[in-house]
Amino acid sequence: MTSVKTPVLEVTDLKKHFPVRKGVLGRVADNVHAVDGVTFSINEGETLGLVGESGCGKSTVGRTVLRLLKPTAGSIRLVGNDITTLGNRALRAHRRRMQIIFQDPFSSLDPRMSAGEIVGELLDVHGVITGSERKQRVAELFEHVGLRSDQLRNYPHEFSGGQRQRLGIARALSLNPELIICDEPVSALDVSIQAQVINLLMDLQQEYSLSYLFIAHDLAVVEHISDQVAVMYLGRIVEVADKRELFASPQHPYTESLLAAVPAPDPARERKKRLLKGDVPSPISRPSGCHFHTRCPYATERCRVEDPPLKEVAEGHRIGHRVACHLR
Amino acid sequence: MSSSVIEVTTPQPTPLGSHPVVEVLRKLFRIPPAVFGVVVITLTVFAALSAPWIVPIDPEEMDFDNLLSGISAEHWLGSDQMGRDTLARLIKGAQVALMVSLGAVGLGVLIGVPLGLVSVYFRGFVDDAIMRLMDSLAVFPSLLIAVGLAAAIGGSLTTVIVAIGLANVPWMARVIRSQGLMIRELDYVAAAEAGGMSHPRIIIKHILPNSVAPVIVQSTLSMGYAVLTEAALGFIGVGIQPPTPTWGNMLQQAFPMLDQQPLLSVVPGLAIFVLVLAFNFVGDAVRDVLDPRLKGVIH
Numbered sequence: 001m002t003s004v005k006t007p008v009l010e011v012t013d014l015k016k017h018f019p020v021r022k023g024v025l026g027r028v029a030d031n032v033h034a035v036d037g038v039t040f041s042i043n044e045g046e047t048l049g050l051v052g053e054s055g056c057g058k059s060t061v062g063r064t065v066l067r068l069l070k071p072t073a074g075s076i077r078l079v080g081n082d083i084t085t086l087g088n089r090a091l092r093a094h095r096r097r098m099q100i101i102f103q104d105p106f107s108s109l110d111p112r113m114s115a116g117e118i119v120g121e122l123l124d125v126h127g128v129i130t131g132s133e134r135k136q137r138v139a140e141l142f143e144h145v146g147l148r149s150d151q152l153r154n155y156p157h158e159f160s161g162g163q164r165q166r167l168g169i170a171r172a173l174s175l176n177p178e179l180i181i182c183d184e185p186v187s188a189l190d191v192s193i194q195a196q197v198i199n200l201l202m203d204l205q206q207e208y209s210l211s212y213l214f215i216a217h218d219l220a221v222v223e224h225i226s227d228q229v230a231v232m233y234l235g236r237i238v239e240v241a242d243k244r245e246l247f248a249s250p251q252h253p254y255t256e257s258l259l260a261a262v263p264a265p266d267p268a269r270e271r272k273k274r275l276l277k278g279d280v281p282s283p284i285s286r287p288s289g290c291h292f293h294t295r296c297p298y299a300t301e302r303c304r305v306e307d308p309p310l311k312e313v314a315e316g317h318r319i320g321h322r323v324a325c326h327l328r
Numbered sequence: 329m330s331s332s333v334i335e336v337t338t339p340q341p342t343p344l345g346s347h348p349v350v351e352v353l354r355k356l357f358r359i360p361p362a363v364f365g366v367v368v369i370t371l372t373v374f375a376a377l378s379a380p381w382i383v384p385i386d387p388e389e390m391d392f393d394n395l396l397s398g399i400s401a402e403h404w405l406g407s408d409q410m411g412r413d414t415l416a417r418l419i420k421g422a423q424v425a426l427m428v429s430l431g432a433v434g435l436g437v438l439i440g441v442p443l444g445l446v447s448v449y450f451r452g453f454v455d456d457a458i459m460r461l462m463d464s465l466a467v468f469p470s471l472l473i474a475v476g477l478a479a480a481i482g483g484s485l486t487t488v489i490v491a492i493g494l495a496n497v498p499w500m501a502r503v504i505r506s507q508g509l510m511i512r513e514l515d516y517v518a519a520a521e522a523g524g525m526s527h528p529r530i531i532i533k534h535i536l537p538n539s540v541a542p543v544i545v546q547s548t549l550s551m552g553y554a555v556l557t558e559a560a561l562g563f564i565g566v567g568i569q570p571p572t573p574t575w576g577n578m579l580q581q582a583f584p585m586l587d588q589q590p591l592l593s594v595v596p597g598l599a600i601f602v603l604v605l606a607f608n609f610v611g612d613a614v615r616d617v618l619d620p621r622l623k624g625v626i627h
Binding site for chain 2: 063066068088091092093095096098099100102103104107108109110111112121122125126168171175
């Protein structure tokens with residue numbers, strides 16, 4: 001356990017900009033800086049929780065890592081292999097090692113395919129197994145995610161939201177991936193079902209030593225499932241730390257206010273209210289200096305001018321707790 | 329405090345998934361005009377297919393004792409100025425009408441749908457190039473293409489089918505593209521992509537089946553228009569040439585006789601009217617069934 005292992009996923013300075021075109025000739029007038037220099041890594045069997053407000057670029061990070069979107073800059077290494085610029089054909093071999101679970105259990109399943117076809121679909125693509133072996137594998141996957149094998153021939157509309165999400169998980173598991181990108185997998189579910197799905201994901205992680213990139217905006221869910229948590233704001237990671245550390249002593253003012261907004265199920269506890277004012281600035285024309293200075297209660301002159309790098313927090317904190325703030 | 333036990337039961341799903349196609353047909357037959365349309369089309373197809381057995385008289389045989397006769401025992405629907413049996417010619421014309429509508433729409437679908445799918449899947453430059461090409465094709469009405477083709481290579485069944493078919497191509501491409509635009513962005517397409525599925529396979533397995541519904545509607549409606557266009561071409565004399573009877577050239581030949589024997593014009597005219605109406609009824613009903621949101625909007 002002491003040897004230094006290659007992380008399952010290593011993302012370095014990843015950028016994804018979407019051009020904003022104008023005029024008849026489609027001149028690139030500006031860029032949406034959806035992801036703007038994001039660096040993180042995930043070890044085997046670990047979960048990195050990625051949180052932030054809607055529009056901060058967390059889903060774009062997930063899709064770019066999967067290479068559903070072409071990265072603008074930076075690098076993505078999957079178990080040591082650089083997949084940043086691979087072409088379609090070369091990428092195919094690596095696709096088996098990372099899969100995705102989506103937020104919307106309705107649009108993530110083809111309504112014209114039976115549950116069995118959906119789960120077995122990717123097995124055919126990679127020609128891993130065929131015939132009776134394939135049938136057996138699909139039935140096995142159904143069982144793993146808590147569905148009955150007599151539901152194989154049902155169509156997606158005959159399942160509930162939670163069951164549909166289980167189908168999506170079974171599909172993601174079918175190729176034995178090492179990394180699963182969970183793009184808000186429980187946000188669309190009832191709270192009671194959320195717990196079931198989260199527990200299922202954690203059980204599967206144990207069993208197959210899966211790594212998760214868990215994208216969410218629900219801090220309670222992230223606290224439950226993650227090992228590390230990264231907080232994103234306007235396309236950048238502003239703070240990353242071990243889960244306990246981050247929740248116990250948040251360093252970035254943004255993290256602080258996010259945590260303060262979590263409802264505590266304890267009426268006696270006094271809450272420090274530090275509600276943020278205003279909206280997230282536009283990712284097209286971003287504020288100068290620290291992107292957060294427009295909403296930060298502690299902002300100084302320096303924050304308005306100089307962009308703070310993501311750096312290790314000094315003494316009194318665990319190694320790996322990094323924050324992008326001039327004041328720390 | 330009494331603790332109540334809440335019985336938890338999992339709802340049993342229906343044992344066998346009811347196939348969507350069966351569901352669509354069931355709904356279709358609850359719409360009266362659709363039933364009318366299906367009956368008319370079925371009868372026409374039946375008559376056209378069994379023509380050699382149910383037509384006792386050769387449609388080109390001339391009966392000089394009965395020129396321009398009305399309804400009679402020898403000629404159930406009368407005869408024309410050359411004594412040819414109108415019923416026999418009507419059924420022979422039905423064959424042509426169906427071949428043209430099926431051929432033209434088939435050609436439109438065969439070329440238009442793949443173009444539309446490629447366009448929507450690859451987006452960007454490919455999309456622009458294909459759709460501008462479609463726009464330039466849509467500029468020409470099918471009648472104009474047909475007249476041009478007929479002038480160049482002569483009027484025949486093939487010319488008519490190709491002319492009407494070409495005119496259908498841009499519409500088919502547009503219709504599947506408009507639906508595909510939405511499907512392309514759905515998560516199951518992303519899942520297939522992330523799973524390493526090849527582009528053609530994603531298009532065929534996911535995008536095509538889920539965007540095909542409006543194409544079915546468009547096809548049914550286009551079949552009606554194809555019948556109408558074929559008749560128009562026949563009437564102006566650039567379509568399929570006599571002696572092959574078509575409903576269009578029957579009308580053209582009946583036109584000078586309008587005051588002597590109106591029945592001669594009424595029969596093919598009515599046939600065109602009823603068959604086009606039938607295709608439109610079915611097309612409308614299919615649209616209502618496939619896309620309930622549009623119900624009552626386009627009527």
